Amino acid sequence: MGRVEDVIDPVARLVSGGGAVVLSGAGLSTESGIPDYRGPSGxxxxxxxxxxxxxxxxxxxxxxxxxxxxxxxxxxxxAAPNDGHRAVARLQQAGLVSGIITQNVDGLHTAAGGQDVVELHGRxxxxxxxxxxxxxxxxxxxxxxxxxxxxxxxxxxxxxxxxxxxxxxxxxxxxxxxxxxxxxxxxxxxxVFFGETVPVGRVRRCFAMVAQARLLLVLGSSLTVLSGRRFVTAAARAGIPVVIVNQGATRGDGLALLRVDAPLGRVLPALADRLAAGAGVTLPG
The missing domain is CATH 3.30.1600 (SIR2/SIRT2 'Small Domain')
Structure with missing residues (x-):
């Protein structure tokens, strides 16, 4: 993917303003040994x-x-949290990420130190x-x-x-x-099984988080399933910039201001090192 610095420069410029809401998918947990369905490790x-x-x-x-x-x-x-999960938690504790919505059911965001994580599909x-x-x-x-x-x-x-x-x-x-x-x-x-609906209150909470965001940061999701893609659509309609970091194409690429095709395990730690350095962020060991 070339130099990590070249990849994260444009992402860092957008995330540095704070107010980012993360929407994560299975691709974030692949380095914890949990393969995704559709990405390179599927x-x-x-x-x-x-x-x-x-x-x-x-x-x-x-x-x-x-x-x-x-x-x-x-x-x-x-399975244990990987460097990507820990990087998201560091960005959150540094005040740059205002909320986390995950489509994953593995609980690894919380285990990494993430706060008030909305687990869209349960645990x-x-x-x-x-x-x-x-x-x-x-x-x-x-x-x-x-x-x-x-x-x-x-x-x-x-x-x-x-x-x-x-x-x-x-x-x-x-x-x-x-x-x-x-x-x-x-x-x-x-x-939430296939054919089952996400609880209405949970969906409303996610839409409210996105509506208040300055930036929607999609991490490791192909956005194939409407359950997560609807938040990208809502952000784009509201004029909220969408940044997607994922290996492989996604169904939200046409709505993204910035699209990065790169491993999250390299991009996110480098991003956190740059933006959260000196913020005194400590996470559970």
């Missing part, structure tokens, strides 16, 4: 992502999902009952699933951005699921 998967309708309506599909996600969760817990480490609305942690569910599946021997080599993995039917045969301890209802990860 992995081919043999099954399509679970839809909400299939999850609630097909017990066998639900069993397959939980078997795959049970393994995926173990891999997801091993994989939380579980909700579709019957009574009771919320619990994924750690609790993991312990219960381990107890009822002591001999489960499925193995997965790679994880998908939603915490799912690829397993064949033979590996999930006999896997047992568990229900809500409060009402016996269906348990679901507190994430």
């Amino acid at each position: 992995v081919a998967r043999r099954h399509t992502p679970m839809t909400y309708q299939m999850f609630v309506g097909d017990p066998e599909a639900r069993r397959r999902y939980w078997a795959r996600s049970h393994l995926g969760w173990r891999l997801m817990t091993q 994989l480490d939380a579980v909700i009952c579709l019957g009574c609305g009771d919320r619990s942690t994924r750690q609790e569910l993991d312990a219960r699933l381990r107890r009822v599946n002591p001999d489960f021997a499925g193995r997965a080599a790679a994880i998908n951005p939603d915490g799912d993995v690829d397993l064949d039917d033979a590996q999930v045969a006999g896997f047992r699921t568990v229900d809500c301890v409060t009402c016996g209802g269906l348990l679901k990860p507190d994430v």
Whole structure:
């Protein structure tokens, strides 16, 4: 990509004015070992992502999902924030980033020290009952699933951005699921599945953040899904500059004031070094 300085110069000039809202996607977490769907590190998967309708309506599909996600969760817990996540947190603590909207469900922005992160599609480490609305942690569910599946021997080599993995039917045969301890209802990860809508209040909060932004900084998202692309569209319509840093083309390129095709793991730390230097920013170790 040439010299990092040449790439970040125009980005730095725009971000240095402050008031930037970050919109991040799966491409920001690839260097944490979580591949994206469509970018250079994307992995081919043999099954399509679970839809909400299939999850609630097909017990066998639900069993397959939980078997795959049970393994995926173990891999997801091993992922740690990378230099890109930490750089975003540094920019925020330096007063240059006013808000973070992420399409990711991995919780890595918060783990890196990000504050008041709006997780558009929820978090994989939380579980909700579709019957009574009771919320619990994924750690609790993991312990219960381990107890009822002591001999489960499925193995997965790679994880998908939603915490799912690829397993064949033979590996999930006999896997047992568990229900809500409060009402016996269906348990679901507190994430937005395909075919499910993002909670209205969460969407409104994101639109409000974008409306008050001086700049929308898109990081690691192809903007293929309308769920995130609508904020780029809203910013452009309001005359708010859009800067996109992503490897590969995005569906928002035509709306961007500046488009940078480069690895986030190189661009963001260099950007933070330049703009947050001397601000006394310290992050969790």
